[in-house]
Amino acid sequence: MEPYGSPQWPDPHPPPPSPPPRPPIKHSSIAAILFLFGVLGLVCAGAYFSGELQQFWAGGATQSQGPRPGLVPFGQRQDPVPGLEEADAPLGTPAPLQRTSTSYKFLAVKEDGTPLAYSPCRPIHYVVNSDLAPASWQPLVEEAIRQASLASGLQFIYDGPTSEVPTNNRDGYQPEVYGDRWAPVLIAWTTPEQVPRLTGQTVGLGGSSSIGLSNGYKAYVTGTVSLDAPQFAGIMDSPQGKDVGVAVIMHELGHLLGLDHVNDPRQLMFDEASWVRQYAAGDRTGLAKLGTGPCSKDF
Structure with missing residues (x-):
């Protein structure tokens, strides 16, 4: 027995003879391969930062949508983040009417007939x-x-x-x-x-x-x-x-x-x-x- 090993039995299926050695790769071929990997790396980096590669890993391309205000960096938006200070219910209620009257008119009315107004759920x-x-x-x-x-x-x-x-x-x-x-x-x-x-x-x-x-x-x-x-x-x-x-x-x-x-x-x-x-x-x-x-x- 060999030290710390098992007995060496003859192998009934000897390995096939080794193929003849390949000729060494020329330096010009190595440079071409490195250049190709460099180009592929730049393409992948550009795709990642543009979001295309991230969409691919997430399961394929998605339909493009206009950015919501909250997803655009502050300073580049044309509207504020939506829902600021908006509660789930009106903050107050009108005082009870002692007497109603039809002597009023709205500056603007929406398609459903209700007046254009401020949200009662934010100050x-x-x-x-x-x-x-x-x-x-x-x-x-x-x-x-x-x-x-x-x-x-x-x-x-x-x-x-x-x-x-x-x-x-x-x-x-x-x-x-x-x-x-x-x-x-x-x-x-x-x-x-x-x-x-x-x-x-x-x-x-x-x-x-x-x-x-x-x-x-x-x-x-x-x-x-x-x-x-x-x-x-x-x-x-x-x-x-x-x-x-x-x-x-x-x-x-x-x-x-x-x-x-x-x-x-x-x-x-x-x-x-x-x-x-x-x-x-x-x-x-x-x-x-x-x-x-x-x-x-x-x-």
Whole structure:
């Protein structure tokens, strides 16, 4: 026996004779093979980083789809990540109506007959440019916001001051200014030189921008309230100036949330200055409908 081995018995099936040795590979052939492997490596690397190779290993090519906002790197998106602050249910409910009225009108109505509105399941953020505002502007805005929120059930959050000025084509998404979300509502005291539509007797303007999704859903995402600073100053210097000032802002917030003018002088949304200082039955009926729209995590 061999050490640590088994006895060497004769092999009944001896191995076939070894083939004659191959001639050595020439250096030029080795270089060609290495070059071919290098090219294949570059092709595979490009396919991997483009996603084609990953799709192959995952089970074949997939149908290309447009990138969702949340999958595109921040700074390259045109919309914020969808569903920010969106709850599963409305954040509030409209105040009970003491009396309903048909004296209201919506600025826009969707195909299903419901009004275009803000989602009641996320707060409406707002900022204020008070550079040209009267010294007592803050309690006026706070009271007007409180009344609009009470009537609609929509919740507002004040994000502080801003230097942004109203423009005709305000961007709804300004990540470099307000971060990765829809821009907050802008409330600003301005002049007819900055906002030509304020020329004449128009004291304020209000309105919102909407987004439409491929599934047909539409909703407001931000807006602007522009107030004529010189005319507003004159209002504040008049008797009952504070009450009139609040009513002016409430009127424009009605437009912001989706109400149009009406021909009924008993409503705050009447298209001319009147003695009305609070939301009336028609205004409240319309605002209550605007505050009970659907939730959506898709925008």
